[in-house]
Amino acid sequence: MSTQGSVTINKLPTGVPGLDEIVGGGLPEYSFNIVAGAPGSGKTTLAHQFVFANATPERPALYFTVLGESAIKMLRYQQQYTFFDPSRLPDTIRFINLSQIVLEKDLGAVLEEITREVEKANPAVVVVDSFRTMVRKPQSDMDLQSFIQRLALFLASWQATTFLIGEYAEDELRDNPIFTVADGLFWLHQIAERNSIVRKLQIIKLRGQESVPGLHTFRITNAGVQAFSRTFGLTARKRNPPGKRRLSFGIPELDKMLDGGVREGDSVLIAGSSGTGKSVLATQFIAEGVQQGEPGIVAVFEERPEAYAERANSLGLDLETPQKDGKLSILYLRPLDLSVDETMQSILDAVQKIGAKRLVIDSLAGFEMALSPGFRADFRESLYRMIFALTGIGVTILSTVEVDESFTEFPFSTYSISFLCDDILRLRYVSIDGQLRKIMVVIKMRGGNHAKDIREYEITSKGVVILGKRLTEYQGLISGIPVHSDRPGPEESSPETGIEHRT
């Protein structure tokens, strides 16, 4: 399709962090939009953010309030948001109340008043809040449709970008003539999930540009509405080709088992039961990265960053200095009603801020518990999106996951997420000679040769130390209860002695 000579539609900033990406770069100029949702879903706040982002003294914003929330109370509360700048009222942003006209007259008079004010002010932005209260008065559908069409036509001709705000239930979406007139239809959902509230935003339609489909999480904080795109804002970015570099754990024997280290841009899973040293390995991985000049992020869910750094210190790993130098960031993602998208945004912000190359998520179980119950059901799908997005920009992710120790099977993860991981390292306890010892094995390594050796290791004051012997005199090690074989004693371990294979 030729675009030569086609009209250019300017995109206006929404003023809502994350929403520009969702709507395809910004809101089409002169579009006629409806923001719908239940009371308390954030409609007014979203409209205010758009108004404050776009109104100028030359092209102000007109904010018509109708029945419903008192304008004075609305302004009282809206002032609490950081984006609200009172100095811009009333010259740049003007609030006009239409209640009396709505109560005493008909829709024609309302249109007449809006027309009069628009012609007087030449606004860039017009908001009618709440538009729904205006149309609840008894009148024919034809009156209403005619009113909407005339209003849309008039405001577009006057080059105003418009928001009509209305309280609508989802079942009102079908066959509603109002929605057919709109260029953009934004639906804000507020869903109760057990004891948590989950807010979701959907762009049901947006003429003229490609928005990101689906339900996007949003949150309302003292900064107003913040939206989190399902694609984490990474759709426009080119995926990096798989890296060729190998990233070291700082544990030479383990690097050998991994054919030289973890491939850059891989997703690595360390699975093991409690106390097997998953976090220790993760800490060594991130510390080695910092040592090699690769900034890192650690996302922790089960302990505070100070405690995490202190524990690393006891292993001789200094995480304090790189934090001060801006080479390392330990994120404590508060365990309350998180969405994966919010977590991702925090991680992405940190990745961009310090140019992180390595990311540790410690642990997936903690991550899941920090999520709102509604998001836990989609945890796997969310993980997939998150890992795909982050590895796509060249970040190497190491996640830890706790698995129940079983003596009948050898699970890699309780989440069935192994397909999301390029590399899997399994740690487990084994009972040998009256001792509970630890073994590790590389289960999978996509695109690389890895050793098949089952290696014993210990956690010392220097972290994970792989012992120099391959356990050849035992059979059934991965069952956790091996039996001594009649084979000769332990051999010296090396990658050559292990049978290597490509997966």
Next chain:
Amino acid sequence: MTIRLETREQARRLLIYESEAGNSSEPGASPTLRVYEKLRRNLAAFAGVAGFYSLASRALAQARSDVPGFSEARVTEDGTLQGLGEIEHQIDFDKGAGGKPPSEAGIILIARLLGLVHIFLGEALTANLLRGTWPGSALDDCKSEKGRNA
């Protein structure tokens, strides 16, 4: 609830301004009623008539406890002030009297109204709204020494 000094000063300055302006523009109206009417138009434009009515009714009720002479006064549905009765004479005392101090009753009524607007909208937004109606000279910083002594 007492009236904040700054709010009282703001009311006083608006009354002085209207007192002086009234000599030429609307000599028939009391400065208090002129300030009140401008506030009514200004606030009703964005808060609605009903919104202004609510604020004005509350302000009048508060003013009655300070000035019993307001007992007969009432705010009508469209927000205008009626039934001032005897107090109207007191308010009229400063009618067109440029240079004379505004009446205490007038200051209290306007200050009560401004006080409520402050509570709901905050000082910055209230000041901006007032600037849309009165020139800056009528709204000089009331906290300044100059403002207090004016």
